[in-house]
Amino acid sequence: DQSLKPQIAAPQLATNNPTLTTVALEKPFCMFDSSLRPNKSYVIYLYAMKESASAISSLVTDNSSKPLDSTFQQTSGGQLGPYKAALFNVPSCASPPRLSDVEDANKVSDVLKQYLFRVGDDGTCLYDPNFLAVCNPPLAPDTTYRFKYVLLDSTEGIMKDQTLWSDPIKTRRVKLPLKIDTWPGRRSGDMIVITSILSVLVFLLLAGFLASVSSAVM
Protein backbone atom coordinates (compact mmCIF):
# COMPACT_ATOMS: atom_id res chain seq x y z
CA ASP A 1 0.00 0.00 0.00
CA GLN A 2 1.54 3.25 -1.10
CA SER A 3 0.05 5.40 1.61
CA LEU A 4 1.30 3.57 4.70
CA LYS A 5 4.59 4.11 6.50
CA PRO A 6 6.74 1.89 8.72
CA GLN A 7 5.93 2.57 12.36
CA ILE A 8 8.13 2.51 15.37
CA ALA A 9 7.42 -0.41 17.74
CA ALA A 10 4.75 0.16 20.37
CA PRO A 11 6.29 2.34 23.08
CA GLN A 12 4.52 0.54 25.91
CA LEU A 13 6.16 -2.68 24.77
CA ALA A 14 9.63 -1.49 23.76
CA THR A 15 10.31 1.28 26.23
CA ASN A 16 13.98 1.63 25.34
CA ASN A 17 13.48 2.76 21.76
CA PRO A 18 15.19 4.31 19.85
CA THR A 19 18.51 3.82 21.62
CA LEU A 20 21.89 5.26 20.71
CA THR A 21 22.46 2.93 17.79
CA THR A 22 19.28 0.91 17.27
CA VAL A 23 15.68 1.48 16.25
CA ALA A 24 12.98 -1.15 16.70
CA LEU A 25 10.29 -1.02 14.01
CA GLU A 26 6.94 -2.73 13.88
CA LYS A 27 6.81 -5.29 11.09
CA PRO A 28 4.45 -4.37 8.25
CA PHE A 29 1.24 -6.01 9.43
CA CYS A 30 -1.56 -5.84 6.87
CA MET A 31 0.26 -3.22 4.82
CA PHE A 32 0.70 -5.29 1.65
CA ASP A 33 -2.40 -7.43 1.77
CA SER A 34 -3.96 -5.84 -1.30
CA SER A 35 -0.91 -6.84 -3.37
CA LEU A 36 -0.58 -10.45 -2.23
CA ARG A 37 -1.71 -13.11 -4.73
CA PRO A 38 -2.32 -16.76 -3.78
CA ASN A 39 0.16 -19.44 -4.79
CA LYS A 40 3.02 -16.97 -4.96
CA SER A 41 5.86 -16.57 -2.50
CA TYR A 42 6.81 -13.16 -1.22
CA VAL A 43 9.54 -11.69 0.91
CA ILE A 44 9.86 -8.27 2.53
CA TYR A 45 12.96 -6.10 2.38
CA LEU A 46 13.65 -3.30 4.85
CA TYR A 47 15.66 -0.33 3.60
CA ALA A 48 17.24 2.27 5.84
CA MET A 49 18.86 5.58 5.01
CA LYS A 50 19.94 8.74 6.76
CA GLU A 51 17.55 11.59 6.24
CA SER A 52 20.32 13.64 4.63
CA ALA A 53 20.62 11.00 1.90
CA SER A 54 17.19 11.83 0.48
CA ALA A 55 18.81 14.76 -1.28
CA ILE A 56 21.24 12.39 -3.04
CA SER A 57 19.09 9.38 -3.78
CA SER A 58 16.11 7.66 -2.21
CA LEU A 59 15.47 5.02 -4.85
CA VAL A 60 15.21 1.44 -3.73
CA THR A 61 14.78 -0.17 -7.15
CA ASP A 62 16.56 0.04 -10.49
CA ASN A 63 14.90 0.73 -13.86
CA SER A 64 13.43 -2.75 -14.14
CA SER A 65 11.76 -2.74 -10.71
CA LYS A 66 14.40 -4.97 -9.21
CA PRO A 67 15.24 -3.93 -5.65
CA LEU A 68 18.73 -2.61 -5.00
CA ASP A 69 21.25 -4.79 -3.23
CA SER A 70 23.07 -1.93 -1.54
CA THR A 71 24.85 -2.68 1.74
CA PHE A 72 25.73 -0.62 4.77
CA GLN A 73 29.34 -0.28 3.66
CA GLN A 74 28.49 0.68 0.09
CA THR A 75 26.25 3.52 1.18
CA SER A 76 28.52 4.62 4.07
CA GLY A 77 25.91 3.67 6.62
CA GLY A 78 23.00 5.11 4.69
CA GLN A 79 24.64 8.44 3.95
CA LEU A 80 24.72 8.11 0.16
CA GLY A 81 21.42 6.34 -0.24
CA PRO A 82 19.27 3.55 1.17
CA TYR A 83 20.83 0.23 2.16
CA LYS A 84 19.13 -3.10 2.69
CA ALA A 85 19.00 -3.80 6.40
CA ALA A 86 16.82 -6.93 6.56
CA LEU A 87 14.74 -9.47 4.76
CA PHE A 88 11.99 -11.52 6.30
CA ASN A 89 8.72 -13.28 5.50
CA VAL A 90 5.44 -11.45 5.23
CA PRO A 91 3.95 -11.17 8.73
CA SER A 92 0.56 -12.74 9.17
CA CYS A 93 -2.26 -10.23 9.00
CA ALA A 94 -4.91 -12.75 10.01
CA SER A 95 -3.19 -13.87 13.22
CA PRO A 96 -0.83 -11.20 14.49
CA PRO A 97 1.09 -11.91 17.72
CA ARG A 98 -0.73 -10.97 20.88
CA LEU A 99 1.28 -8.35 22.71
CA SER A 100 -0.08 -9.47 26.06
CA ASP A 101 1.81 -12.74 25.57
CA VAL A 102 5.10 -11.01 26.40
CA GLU A 103 4.34 -11.55 30.05
CA ASP A 104 4.94 -15.26 29.57
CA ALA A 105 8.66 -15.93 29.64
CA ASN A 106 8.30 -18.91 27.29
CA LYS A 107 6.49 -16.94 24.60
CA VAL A 108 8.26 -13.60 24.77
CA SER A 109 11.04 -14.47 22.29
CA ASP A 110 8.54 -15.55 19.66
CA VAL A 111 6.27 -12.57 20.20
CA LEU A 112 9.16 -10.12 19.88
CA LYS A 113 10.50 -11.85 16.79
CA GLN A 114 7.11 -11.83 15.08
CA TYR A 115 6.11 -8.34 16.09
CA LEU A 116 9.16 -6.14 15.60
CA PHE A 117 12.54 -5.87 13.95
CA ARG A 118 15.49 -4.13 15.59
CA VAL A 119 17.57 -2.17 13.09
CA GLY A 120 21.18 -2.01 14.21
CA ASP A 121 21.09 -5.21 16.23
CA ASP A 122 24.17 -6.95 14.85
CA GLY A 123 27.46 -5.53 16.07
CA THR A 124 29.78 -8.09 14.52
CA CYS A 125 28.67 -8.69 10.92
CA LEU A 126 30.53 -5.67 9.54
CA TYR A 127 33.87 -7.08 10.62
CA ASP A 128 33.19 -10.74 9.87
CA PRO A 129 34.51 -11.63 6.39
CA ASN A 130 32.54 -14.90 6.43
CA PHE A 131 29.18 -13.26 6.96
CA LEU A 132 27.03 -13.75 3.87
CA ALA A 133 23.51 -12.72 4.94
CA VAL A 134 22.10 -9.21 5.08
CA CYS A 135 24.22 -7.20 7.50
CA ASN A 136 22.36 -4.98 9.97
CA PRO A 137 25.08 -3.01 11.75
CA PRO A 138 24.50 -0.45 14.52
CA LEU A 139 23.34 2.99 13.41
CA ALA A 140 25.03 6.28 14.18
CA PRO A 141 24.01 8.16 17.33
CA ASP A 142 22.22 11.50 17.15
CA THR A 143 21.24 10.95 13.50
CA THR A 144 17.86 10.97 11.80
CA TYR A 145 16.98 7.90 9.79
CA ARG A 146 14.09 6.92 7.54
CA PHE A 147 12.91 3.41 6.73
CA LYS A 148 10.90 1.73 3.99
CA TYR A 149 9.38 -1.71 3.52
CA VAL A 150 9.36 -3.27 0.04
CA LEU A 151 7.29 -6.32 -0.98
CA LEU A 152 9.13 -8.59 -3.37
CA ASP A 153 7.97 -11.56 -5.40
CA SER A 154 10.72 -14.07 -4.62
CA THR A 155 10.47 -16.08 -7.86
CA GLU A 156 10.43 -13.13 -10.24
CA GLY A 157 12.67 -10.97 -8.07
CA ILE A 158 10.55 -7.90 -8.84
CA MET A 159 9.16 -5.34 -6.43
CA LYS A 160 5.38 -5.64 -6.13
CA ASP A 161 4.59 -3.02 -3.55
CA GLN A 162 6.31 -0.59 -1.19
CA THR A 163 5.41 1.68 1.68
CA LEU A 164 6.26 5.35 1.92
CA TRP A 165 9.43 6.39 3.68
CA SER A 166 8.76 6.49 7.41
CA ASP A 167 8.67 9.67 9.43
CA PRO A 168 12.18 10.74 10.46
CA ILE A 169 13.33 8.81 13.52
CA LYS A 170 16.30 10.14 15.45
CA THR A 171 18.69 8.01 17.48
CA ARG A 172 19.65 9.24 20.94
CA ARG A 173 22.55 11.46 21.78
CA VAL A 174 24.66 11.22 24.90
CA LYS A 175 25.81 13.83 27.33
CA LEU A 176 29.26 13.70 28.83
CA PRO A 177 29.49 12.74 32.50
CA LEU A 178 31.95 15.59 33.03
CA LYS A 179 29.05 17.96 32.67
CA ILE A 180 27.19 16.49 35.63
CA ASP A 181 27.10 19.05 38.39
CA THR A 182 27.90 17.46 41.76
CA TRP A 183 27.66 20.63 43.82
CA PRO A 184 25.38 19.82 46.74
CA GLY A 185 23.74 23.20 46.92
CA ARG A 186 23.08 24.94 50.17
CA ARG A 187 23.84 23.48 53.57
CA SER A 188 21.12 21.40 55.17
CA GLY A 189 19.34 22.61 58.26
CA ASP A 190 20.69 19.76 60.43
CA MET A 191 24.24 20.79 59.89
CA ILE A 192 23.63 24.44 60.71
CA VAL A 193 21.78 23.57 63.93
CA ILE A 194 24.39 21.10 65.14
CA THR A 195 27.35 23.35 64.37
CA SER A 196 25.94 26.49 65.86
CA ILE A 197 24.57 24.97 69.04
CA LEU A 198 27.70 22.92 69.71
CA SER A 199 29.92 25.94 69.18
CA VAL A 200 27.91 27.90 71.72
CA LEU A 201 28.03 25.04 74.23
CA VAL A 202 31.78 24.64 73.91
CA PHE A 203 32.26 28.33 74.42
CA LEU A 204 30.11 28.28 77.58
CA LEU A 205 32.01 25.27 78.91
CA LEU A 206 35.35 26.93 78.44
CA ALA A 207 34.03 30.10 80.06
CA GLY A 208 32.73 28.08 83.00
CA PHE A 209 36.04 26.26 83.35
CA LEU A 210 38.01 29.49 83.39
CA ALA A 211 35.59 31.01 85.89
CA SER A 212 35.85 28.09 88.32
CA VAL A 213 39.64 27.87 88.02
CA SER A 214 40.09 31.58 88.57
CA SER A 215 37.69 31.59 91.53
CA ALA A 216 39.69 28.76 93.07
CA VAL A 217 43.00 30.50 92.51
CA MET A 218 41.83 33.72 94.13
Place this chain on the structure above:
Amino acid sequence: MAKSGDGIHILQGLLVFGNVVIGMCGIALTAECIFFVSDPHGLYPLLEATENDDIYAAAWIGIFVGFALFALSILGIFGVIKSNKTLLLVYVILMLITYAFEMASCITAATHRDFLTPNLFLKQMLERYQKSETVNNNDKWMTEGVTKTWDKLMLQNKCCGVHGPSDWQMYMSAFRTTHSDADFPWPHNCCVMDARGSPVNLDGCKLGVPGYYNSNGCYDTISGPMNTQAWGVAWFGFAILCWTFCVLLGTMFYWSKIEY
Protein backbone atom coordinates in the same frame (compact mmCIF):
# COMPACT_ATOMS: atom_id res chain seq x y z
CA MET B 1 31.41 22.97 103.41
CA ALA B 2 30.17 26.34 102.26
CA LYS B 3 26.69 25.06 101.41
CA SER B 4 24.35 23.09 103.59
CA GLY B 5 25.04 19.35 103.75
CA ASP B 6 21.76 18.46 102.03
CA GLY B 7 22.37 20.73 99.05
CA ILE B 8 25.80 19.24 98.49
CA HIS B 9 24.46 15.71 98.79
CA ILE B 10 21.76 16.44 96.23
CA LEU B 11 24.35 17.89 93.87
CA GLN B 12 26.58 14.86 94.39
CA GLY B 13 23.70 12.54 93.69
CA LEU B 14 22.79 14.42 90.55
CA LEU B 15 26.37 14.38 89.34
CA VAL B 16 26.70 10.66 89.95
CA PHE B 17 23.46 10.05 88.10
CA GLY B 18 24.64 12.28 85.26
CA ASN B 19 27.90 10.36 85.00
CA VAL B 20 26.11 7.01 84.98
CA VAL B 21 24.03 8.19 82.04
CA ILE B 22 27.15 9.45 80.26
CA GLY B 23 28.83 6.07 80.78
CA MET B 24 25.91 4.16 79.34
CA CYS B 25 25.58 6.53 76.41
CA GLY B 26 29.29 6.17 75.77
CA ILE B 27 28.94 2.42 75.43
CA ALA B 28 25.91 2.86 73.21
CA LEU B 29 27.82 5.30 71.01
CA THR B 30 30.72 2.88 70.69
CA ALA B 31 28.38 0.06 69.74
CA GLU B 32 26.49 2.17 67.20
CA CYS B 33 29.68 3.39 65.56
CA ILE B 34 31.17 -0.12 65.42
CA PHE B 35 27.99 -1.21 63.65
CA PHE B 36 28.32 1.57 61.10
CA VAL B 37 32.02 1.03 60.51
CA SER B 38 31.41 -2.65 59.83
CA ASP B 39 29.49 -1.54 56.72
CA PRO B 40 26.71 -4.14 56.71
CA HIS B 41 25.39 -2.91 53.34
CA GLY B 42 28.73 -2.98 51.59
CA LEU B 43 28.54 0.59 50.39
CA TYR B 44 31.95 1.76 51.55
CA PRO B 45 33.71 1.31 48.16
CA LEU B 46 31.31 3.84 46.64
CA LEU B 47 32.24 6.41 49.25
CA GLU B 48 35.91 5.60 49.01
CA ALA B 49 35.85 6.29 45.29
CA THR B 50 34.24 9.67 45.79
CA GLU B 51 37.17 10.49 48.08
CA ASN B 52 34.59 11.86 50.45
CA ASP B 53 34.29 9.14 53.05
CA ASP B 54 34.31 11.38 56.09
CA ILE B 55 31.10 10.01 57.52
CA TYR B 56 33.22 6.94 58.20
CA ALA B 57 35.88 9.08 59.84
CA ALA B 58 33.14 10.48 62.08
CA ALA B 59 32.07 6.97 63.01
CA TRP B 60 35.65 5.96 63.85
CA ILE B 61 36.05 8.97 66.13
CA GLY B 62 32.72 8.01 67.69
CA ILE B 63 34.06 4.59 68.68
CA PHE B 64 36.95 6.03 70.65
CA VAL B 65 34.97 8.91 72.10
CA GLY B 66 32.32 6.52 73.33
CA PHE B 67 34.86 4.44 75.14
CA ALA B 68 36.56 7.52 76.56
CA LEU B 69 33.22 8.78 77.86
CA PHE B 70 32.64 5.48 79.63
CA ALA B 71 36.07 5.51 81.28
CA LEU B 72 35.81 9.16 82.26
CA SER B 73 32.35 8.71 83.73
CA ILE B 74 33.75 6.11 86.11
CA LEU B 75 36.51 8.53 87.06
CA GLY B 76 33.88 11.21 87.55
CA ILE B 77 31.72 9.08 89.82
CA PHE B 78 34.74 8.19 91.89
CA GLY B 79 35.88 11.83 92.10
CA VAL B 80 32.46 13.14 93.10
CA ILE B 81 31.95 10.55 95.81
CA LYS B 82 35.44 11.11 97.23
CA SER B 83 35.16 14.92 96.72
CA ASN B 84 38.76 14.88 95.50
CA LYS B 85 39.71 18.19 93.88
CA THR B 86 42.61 16.79 91.83
CA LEU B 87 40.63 13.89 90.44
CA LEU B 88 37.81 16.17 89.46
CA LEU B 89 40.17 18.62 87.79
CA VAL B 90 41.67 15.81 85.72
CA TYR B 91 38.15 14.63 84.94
CA VAL B 92 37.05 18.06 83.73
CA ILE B 93 40.11 18.62 81.56
CA LEU B 94 39.92 15.19 79.93
CA MET B 95 36.19 15.58 79.43
CA LEU B 96 36.74 18.89 77.67
CA ILE B 97 39.16 17.22 75.27
CA THR B 98 36.71 14.37 74.64
CA TYR B 99 33.97 16.93 74.17
CA ALA B 100 35.99 18.61 71.45
CA PHE B 101 36.54 15.32 69.62
CA GLU B 102 32.90 14.36 69.78
CA MET B 103 31.94 17.79 68.53
CA ALA B 104 34.25 17.26 65.56
CA SER B 105 32.63 13.91 64.86
CA CYS B 106 29.09 15.30 64.89
CA ILE B 107 29.86 18.25 62.70
CA THR B 108 31.82 16.09 60.25
CA ALA B 109 29.02 13.58 59.93
CA ALA B 110 26.37 16.25 59.41
CA THR B 111 28.45 18.27 56.94
CA HIS B 112 29.61 15.41 54.77
CA ARG B 113 26.15 13.95 54.56
CA ASP B 114 25.27 17.03 52.49
CA PHE B 115 27.69 16.01 49.77
CA LEU B 116 26.01 12.69 49.08
CA THR B 117 23.72 13.70 46.21
CA PRO B 118 22.35 11.54 43.36
CA ASN B 119 24.55 13.38 40.86
CA LEU B 120 27.67 12.45 42.81
CA PHE B 121 26.94 8.75 42.57
CA LEU B 122 25.76 9.07 38.99
CA LYS B 123 28.98 10.69 37.87
CA GLN B 124 31.04 8.14 39.73
CA MET B 125 29.09 5.22 38.31
CA LEU B 126 29.44 6.51 34.76
CA GLU B 127 33.14 7.23 35.09
CA ARG B 128 34.20 4.15 37.02
CA TYR B 129 31.87 1.21 36.42
CA GLN B 130 33.79 -1.33 34.36
CA LYS B 131 36.45 1.18 33.46
CA SER B 132 38.96 -0.78 31.45
CA GLU B 133 42.13 1.33 31.53
CA THR B 134 43.22 2.35 34.99
CA VAL B 135 46.19 4.63 35.41
CA ASN B 136 47.58 3.44 38.74
CA ASN B 137 46.93 1.02 41.59
CA ASN B 138 44.71 3.45 43.48
CA ASP B 139 42.56 4.00 40.42
CA LYS B 140 42.39 0.24 39.86
CA TRP B 141 41.38 -0.40 43.47
CA MET B 142 38.63 2.20 43.37
CA THR B 143 37.36 1.02 39.98
CA GLU B 144 37.17 -2.59 41.13
CA GLY B 145 35.38 -1.49 44.31
CA VAL B 146 32.80 0.52 42.40
CA THR B 147 32.24 -2.21 39.82
CA LYS B 148 31.77 -4.97 42.36
CA THR B 149 29.51 -2.86 44.53
CA TRP B 150 27.28 -1.83 41.66
CA ASP B 151 27.05 -5.39 40.34
CA LYS B 152 26.02 -6.59 43.77
CA LEU B 153 23.56 -3.70 44.26
CA MET B 154 21.86 -4.25 40.93
CA LEU B 155 21.50 -7.97 41.46
CA GLN B 156 20.37 -7.93 45.07
CA ASN B 157 18.09 -4.92 44.99
CA LYS B 158 16.75 -5.44 41.47
CA CYS B 159 17.52 -1.91 40.42
CA CYS B 160 19.49 -0.24 37.64
CA GLY B 161 21.50 2.97 37.54
CA VAL B 162 21.04 5.84 39.97
CA HIS B 163 17.78 7.32 38.70
CA GLY B 164 16.93 4.38 36.43
CA PRO B 165 18.25 2.46 33.40
CA SER B 166 17.91 5.62 31.30
CA ASP B 167 21.10 6.88 32.99
CA TRP B 168 23.02 4.47 30.78
CA GLN B 169 21.29 5.76 27.67
CA MET B 170 21.48 9.47 28.44
CA TYR B 171 25.16 9.71 29.30
CA MET B 172 28.44 8.57 27.87
CA SER B 173 30.27 6.21 30.24
CA ALA B 174 33.38 4.08 30.68
CA PHE B 175 31.06 1.10 30.30
CA ARG B 176 29.85 2.39 26.93
CA THR B 177 33.38 2.56 25.51
CA THR B 178 33.87 -1.18 25.91
CA HIS B 179 30.31 -2.44 25.48
CA SER B 180 28.38 -1.53 22.36
CA ASP B 181 24.95 -0.02 22.70
CA ALA B 182 23.44 -2.64 20.38
CA ASP B 183 24.40 -5.50 22.72
CA PHE B 184 24.42 -3.65 26.04
CA PRO B 185 22.05 -0.70 26.18
CA TRP B 186 22.62 -1.14 29.91
CA PRO B 187 24.60 -3.68 31.92
CA HIS B 188 23.17 -7.17 31.93
CA ASN B 189 22.82 -7.04 35.70
CA CYS B 190 19.90 -4.68 35.05
CA CYS B 191 17.98 -7.54 33.46
CA VAL B 192 15.57 -9.67 35.44
CA MET B 193 17.51 -12.82 36.25
CA ASP B 194 16.36 -16.40 36.45
CA ALA B 195 17.40 -18.88 39.13
CA ARG B 196 20.76 -19.56 37.49
CA GLY B 197 21.78 -15.91 37.31
CA SER B 198 21.35 -15.30 33.60
CA PRO B 199 18.79 -12.93 32.09
CA VAL B 200 15.32 -14.38 31.60
CA ASN B 201 15.12 -12.88 28.11
CA LEU B 202 18.01 -10.83 26.79
CA ASP B 203 16.11 -9.31 23.86
CA GLY B 204 13.31 -8.26 26.16
CA CYS B 205 15.84 -6.70 28.47
CA LYS B 206 17.61 -4.82 25.66
CA LEU B 207 14.35 -3.50 24.23
CA GLY B 208 13.08 -2.43 27.62
CA VAL B 209 10.04 -4.73 27.69
CA PRO B 210 8.37 -4.28 31.09
CA GLY B 211 9.01 -7.26 33.32
CA TYR B 212 12.37 -8.18 31.80
CA TYR B 213 14.50 -5.37 33.11
CA ASN B 214 14.78 -3.47 36.39
CA SER B 215 13.21 -0.12 35.82
CA ASN B 216 13.80 1.55 39.17
CA GLY B 217 16.93 3.34 40.27
CA CYS B 218 19.32 2.31 43.02
CA TYR B 219 19.63 5.69 44.69
CA ASP B 220 17.31 4.88 47.56
CA THR B 221 19.20 1.75 48.49
CA ILE B 222 22.44 3.71 48.50
CA SER B 223 21.34 6.84 50.28
CA GLY B 224 19.16 5.11 52.89
CA PRO B 225 21.95 3.43 54.87
CA MET B 226 24.31 6.36 54.42
CA ASN B 227 21.76 8.82 55.74
CA THR B 228 21.01 6.56 58.67
CA GLN B 229 24.69 6.42 59.48
CA ALA B 230 25.31 10.13 59.19
CA TRP B 231 22.25 11.13 61.18
CA GLY B 232 22.78 8.39 63.75
CA VAL B 233 26.31 9.54 64.51
CA ALA B 234 25.52 13.25 64.31
CA TRP B 235 22.31 13.46 66.34
CA PHE B 236 23.08 10.85 68.97
CA GLY B 237 26.44 12.53 69.51
CA PHE B 238 24.67 15.88 69.76
CA ALA B 239 22.30 14.54 72.39
CA ILE B 240 25.17 13.12 74.43
CA LEU B 241 27.00 16.43 74.22
CA CYS B 242 24.01 18.40 75.44
CA TRP B 243 23.70 16.12 78.46
CA THR B 244 27.45 16.18 79.08
CA PHE B 245 27.39 19.97 78.96
CA CYS B 246 25.02 20.09 81.91
CA VAL B 247 26.97 17.48 83.88
CA LEU B 248 30.25 19.29 83.25
CA LEU B 249 28.87 22.64 84.35
CA GLY B 250 27.57 21.00 87.50
CA THR B 251 30.93 19.34 88.13
CA MET B 252 32.82 22.61 87.71
CA PHE B 253 30.46 24.30 90.15
CA TYR B 254 30.86 21.42 92.61
CA TRP B 255 34.63 21.52 92.17
CA SER B 256 34.77 25.21 92.93
CA LYS B 257 32.82 24.68 96.12
CA ILE B 258 35.00 21.89 97.53
CA GLU B 259 37.44 23.07 100.21
CA TYR B 260 40.77 21.30 100.65
